[in-house]
Amino acid sequence: MQKVISETKKAFMTGNETAAWAALAAGAEVMYGYPITPQNEIMHYWTRLAPKYDRKFLQTEDELSAGFTTSGAVQAGVKAFTATAGPGNVLMQEPFGMAEAMRLPLLAIIQQRGGPSSGTVIYSQQEVTLTTYGGNGEGHRIVYSTATHQELYDYIIKGFNTAWKYRFPTFVLGDGYQAKMREPLEIYDPEERGIEMVKTYPLIGREGHIGENREPQHLCNIYSLEEELYDVVMKTSAEYEKISPEIVEYDENLCQDADVLIVTHGVVSRAADDAVKALRAQGIKASYFRPITLRPFPAKQLREAIAKSGAKKMLIAESAYGQLDRLTKQEIYGETIVIDHLFMPGVGIVDHDIITKVKSML
Amino acid sequence: MITPATPKSWYLPSKPHKFCPGCGHGITLKALGEVIDELEIQDKTIFGCDIGCSLLSWDFFACDSTQTHHGRTTPVMVGIKRARPELITIGYMGDGGGYSIGSQHLLNSAVRNEKVTLILVNNTNYGMTGGQMAPTTLPGQKTETTPYGRDPELTGYPTKGPEFLAELTSDGAYIARGTVAKYKQLKRFIKNALLNQIEGNGFSFVEVLSTCPTNWRTNAQQTWHFLEEEMEKEFPVGELKSPLGKGDK
Numbered sequence: 001m002q003k004v005i006s007e008t009k010k011a012f013m014t015g016n017e018t019a020a021w022a023a024l025a026a027g028a029e030v031m032y033g034y035p036i037t038p039q040n041e042i043m044h045y046w047t048r049l050a051p052k053y054d055r056k057f058l059q060t061e062d063e064l065s066a067g068f069t070t071s072g073a074v075q076a077g078v079k080a081f082t083a084t085a086g087p088g089n090v091l092m093q094e095p096f097g098m099a100e101a102m103r104l105p106l107l108a109i110i111q112q113r114g115g116p117s118s119g120t121v122i123y124s125q126q127e128v129t130l131t132t133y134g135g136n137g138e139g140h141r142i143v144y145s146t147a148t149h150q151e152l153y154d155y156i157i158k159g160f161n162t163a164w165k166y167r168f169p170t171f172v173l174g175d176g177y178q179a180k181m182r183e184p185l186e187i188y189d190p191e192e193r194g195i196e197m198v199k200t201y202p203l204i205g206r207e208g209h210i211g212e213n214r215e216p217q218h219l220c221n222i223y224s225l226e227e228e229l230y231d232v233v234m235k236t237s238a239e240y241e242k243i244s245p246e247i248v249e250y251d252e253n254l255c256q257d258a259d260v261l262i263v264t265h266g267v268v269s270r271a272a273d274d275a276v277k278a279l280r281a282q283g284i285k286a287s288y289f290r291p292i293t294l295r296p297f298p299a300k301q302l303r304e305a306i307a308k309s310g311a312k313k314m315l316i317a318e319s320a321y322g323q324l325d326r327l328t329k330q331e332i333y334g335e336t337i338v339i340d341h342l343f344m345p346g347v348g349i350v351d352h353d354i355i356t357k358v359k360s361m362l
Numbered sequence: 363m364i365t366p367a368t369p370k371s372w373y374l375p376s377k378p379h380k381f382c383p384g385c386g387h388g389i390t391l392k393a394l395g396e397v398i399d400e401l402e403i404q405d406k407t408i409f410g411c412d413i414g415c416s417l418l419s420w421d422f423f424a425c426d427s428t429q430t431h432h433g434r435t436t437p438v439m440v441g442i443k444r445a446r447p448e449l450i451t452i453g454y455m456g457d458g459g460g461y462s463i464g465s466q467h468l469l470n471s472a473v474r475n476e477k478v479t480l481i482l483v484n485n486t487n488y489g490m491t492g493g494q495m496a497p498t499t500l501p502g503q504k505t506e507t508t509p510y511g512r513d514p515e516l517t518g519y520p521t522k523g524p525e526f527l528a529e530l531t532s533d534g535a536y537i538a539r540g541t542v543a544k545y546k547q548l549k550r551f552i553k554n555a556l557l558n559q560i561e562g563n564g565f566s567f568v569e570v571l572s573t574c575p576t577n578w579r580t581n582a583q584q585t586w587h588f589l590e591e592e593m594e595k596e597f598p599v600g601e602l603k604s605p606l607g608k609g610d611k
Contacts, residue, residue, distance in 0.1 A: 072439065
């Protein structure tokens, strides 16, 4: 496959452009997608760049089709991805559920917009519950929540590897702000950085002659008996739990000694990071913890941060009405730290919002 | 003892199959199996099945197979074919999956002239879920959700799939309607639909008129009468569109 980026380059681009470059650099061969704001430019850049590198694209009739065509491509052993947002993410829960059931290594980039329903086309963090636990299943998915364009680039490349190494559907959860704003980052060829790209392989459409040197593959997601399904779900759960420690990622700052621990994810973490610095300058011992993987969640690491910081209070801040809050509470059940929240559904959070809230808590 | 000839492409561990006695799926899948053998495409065929009675074919063939969701077999086959054009993709579905819940996929893949082969079994009802009205249910026909007979004033007339697909598709598409009552003709249509994909001409579609004595609550004679008389009157059998040379038929 033709190299897309020969040497590391400084770039100044939007998150959507970043996503297209990252997928190209990761060796994605196919994108199937359907227009929805704010992810459209991922397709726009892909459709301009892809033919130059012999990659493919199809604009499908809807998000159901985008998700299911993507699931077809990965079953045939081709590195494929899609991207969506909001109501499109709702429709894609059907194919994502099938990917969960059949352990299909698809990658989806989600650029969150306001909800519920059509909401806004702008920004939110309201697709956390949907992306982590959507569908009629158990949330056997891997979800990276990015905060910067550099992370968008890095985690899309990593996301393809995670998907194909572990065979769980993998998501890179961005948002409208990350999608549309420009900022500097470095784009690079992963192999040049020593990142080995996991080889893809077909689940169906394999080499060889049936009955001579191979058996036919019969993939399914429906079972006749309760016990058959039980065995499959229990096996998947066990595997998911086993690999979770290898996948979990988080970021923390000043958690050695703190009065208040601020928990955020995604782009809001940037406001939290600034707020912690400002509060420290004012003599308030604030600290910062951020799950990078929302599924699996870095529960052990957050519990350790609570213990070692000695913080008596936690603030959960998010551009949603309690989606990170619920996720965090279920993961750290039993902790006695007092938890307060700053919920700003569908609007941005800046450092000042967090500083004011923290001061009101102390 | 004479054993009936079994297509080489059938997967024997899953036989005898699980369709009801008198169901037309077995005849359709026998024709498909014989065609796969004759075209020698077993190793590169991807057989995709829908939800509904067609689901029972998920391990029917000794071909790589994948089972999808209700109505979503078409996009899965499209996704595979575009990613790996050397594979032969066969989507197998019922009238509910193709004409109702998956109609947007059927319509748009036809418009795009996707190089897949779809086989849709029309038995005028939702069999697996217990005999509800399908898009193909005949006017006056009793089903679980039309217990007094389908009233076109309330629920319209039967969907004519091949007719609308023939209108929608461009050159290169193959569109036909066969019936399990005419085996040789049905097999020829299925073969043409696969040849059309192999030749890379475009979208290929065969609707198969089939039987459902379990939900029709008919005996053998009534079943055959309904298929040959009632259904064929509503759904004319034949090739509606073919880019293949006359000699190939």
